[in-house]
Amino acid sequence: MTRSIQDVARLAGVSSRTLRHYDQIGLLPPSGTGVGGLRHYDDAALRRLQRILLLRDLGMPLADIATVLDEQADEARALREHLGQLRADQDRLGRQITSVERTLTALEKGDRIMAEDMLDGFDHTQYKDEVTERWGADAYARSDAWWRGLGPEGQKSFQARTKALGEAWGEAASRGVDPTSDEAQALAARHAEWLGSVPGTPGSEQGRPTKEYLVGLADMYVADPRFAKNYGGTDGATFVRDALVHYAEREL
Amino acid sequence: MTRSIQDVARLAGVSSRTLRHYDQIGLLPPSGTGVGGLRHYDDAALRRLQRILLLRDLGMPLADIATVLDEQADEARALREHLGQLRADQDRLGRQITSVERTLTALEKGDRIMAEDMLDGFDHTQYKDEVTERWGADAYARSDAWWRGLGPEGQKSFQARTKALGEAWGEAASRGVDPTSDEAQALAARHAEWLGSVPGTPGSEQGRPTKEYLVGLADMYVADPRFAKNYGGTDGATFVRDALVHYAEREL
DNA sequence: GTAGAGGTTGACGTTGCGTCAAGCGCAAGG
DNA sequence: CCTTGCGCTTGACGCAACGTCAACCTCTAC
Secondary structure, three states, X not given: OOEEHHHHHHHHOXXXXXXXXXXXXXXXXXXXXXXXXXXXXXXXXXXXXXXXXXXXXXXXXXXXXXXXXXXXXXXXXXXXXXXXXXXXXXXXXXXXXXXXXXXXXXXXXXXXXXXXHHHOOOOOOOOHHHHHHHHOHHHHHHHHHHHHHHHHHHHHHHHHHHHHHHHHHHHHHHOOOOOOOHHHHHHHHXXXXXXXXXXXXXXXXXXXXXXXXXXXXXXXXXXXXXXXXXXXXXXXXXXXXXXXXXXXXXXX | OOEEHHHHHHHHOOOHHHHHHHHHOOOOOOOEEOHHHOEEEOHHHHHHHHHHHHHHHOOOOHHHHHHHHHOOXXXXXXXXXXXHHHHHHHHHHHHHHHHHHHHHHHHHHHHHHHHHHOOOOOOOOOOHHHHHHHHHHHHHHHXXXXXHHOHHHHHHHHHHHHHHHHHHHHHHHHOOOOOOOHHHHHHHHXXXXXXXXXXXXXXXXXXXXXXHHHHHHHHHHHHOXXXXXXXXXXXXXXXXXXXXXXXXXXXX
């Protein structure tokens, strides 16, 4: 028994266009054609369609489905590879989500927080006492809440960005780049954007730190060895400061 | 001061093609053009590019970015909507991942037994090579040892039970029985018990398969025609799967 | 004079179909 | 007999975000 393209489409819950597409790419040719080129499908074709749709629903590209079904490829291996792809996508989505959440938080509440987490080797509790003393226990609590709210993924993502930024600075410093050069200024822009993504940073409501905050922070990078070590010591920190100050005066 | 397209591309870490694309769609026109149509970009364009790239990295479509940046749209609202989209994608991915994992589990652990005794007309050596290749000689040897250990009587008995079970499923499926009905659930129980009697089945130590194994297997019945044909094709296999999944969720 | 670097404008390829557009075969109705 | 109309056919464009040629131009350096 054979069915028309519409019958098959209804049975399988897809459009007839999809079936013609599958025919076109050779994924599912009809079992035969009648007058006027009308496609008809037998049970074998239906079963093949079911397998196709299952794999498709798993997110596998049609090209991969074709090879798996046609060439008796190692189905398990294909699925494992596909699983890796899916997990990678999920990770990326998770990072994007925490980023968007962070941006939203900054936009909506503009919470108070200080830069201790990322400036101090990523141990955001390391300077708890100092932070508490300087900005109050309340501020610390909120900062801590923000940090924990990021979740493991978000924290890792944030640390990765922080680390990448620090390395870019260090690399540019070691090459003796001019702090006022385009390259250094681009880094400064990234730095400012990064700061702006941290809720509580003065100016983060606008997505970028205030000029005063940025300049003050830049000085601190040089003055405070805990900061300086993240940028290759005093020399590196000096470079960073000069670049940031230059940036702040021009852009902010 | 203005920069060439390559300068901007390097500074921002994108390709010049991307910049020309952004020009083409009106997202980021160059601040001016020189001889021969050479594009050049000023600082304002660079800042706009930075914002574009930030939003792009958050996974926002270029079209949305354009509206957000140009029409002073509600950025927070746009981000929230985008966040919803991201979360939906993540959910879908999560479901796909668990589905693939289940399918893989069934493929890797289940087929070891099923490939020989049930899927292939009860010729348990027919796919010896395939089994050996996929899961190692050790796995095949153990399965084979179990099978031989049953003796002629035991083997005949097992085959009879297997055959009877398959026929009962097929008969119920053809009558259009509800997978959640008592009748179908009783069959599911028999099926689970049957599985539990096969050494190597996850959970067989307790005499019944684990929930995960049963659900994964159920999916395979639909996905793999070698399984499906034992239950009257895809339709029958779908019925069996639905009944088994329902059973697994309630009983295991 | 000529090569090379760096730029330009097309235009096609990618993925999985949705969505017209134009035309054909067959049945019912006027 | 002719017209509708349904169901189907084969193109062909559109979408997202560019990558990747291809052909051509302009300025500089040797």
